[in-house]
Amino acid sequence: MLYYYYKSKEGLYVAVLDAMYADFASQESSLDLSALAPFDAVRSLAESIWAHLQRNPGWLRLINNENLHQGRYIERSANLRETISPVVELVRKTQAREAAAGTFRKDVDALYFYVTVVGMG
Secondary structure, three states: HHHHHHOOOOHHHHHHHHHHHHHHHHHHOOOOOOOOOHHHHHHHHHHHHHHHHHHOHHHHHHHHHHHHHHOHHHHOOOHHHHHHHHHHHHHHHHHHHHHHHHOOOOOOOHHHHHHHEEEHH
C-alpha cells in the first residue's frame, strides 16, 4: 500500500515532513503576539518554538536528517510554502513592530530569522 499511496519510500518521507511542518506551523500561527510589546513578542515566539522542540524530539531528529540531506526531500513538498507562510507572516508583522519601536533592524528577512530561531533550538 505504501507504493500505491506514496509511490516510493521517499514519497512517504516527504509526506511525514509535510505533516510535521503542518503541525508545527499550526501551533505557531495560533500564537497571538499582537498584544505583547515587540521585544516580548519575539521572545514569546522563540520560547514557543523551543518548547515545541523539547516536547517533540522526533521532530528535531527529522529536521537534522533533512539538513544532512541538504533539504533534498523537503524541496519535493508541494505544501511547504503554504504551510509555513502564516508563521513567516507572523514573524514579519512582529519584526515590523520591533523595527518601528527601534529595537529591531528593518532589513532582517523574516524567513531567515525564523529558520535561525528554529536552528538555535
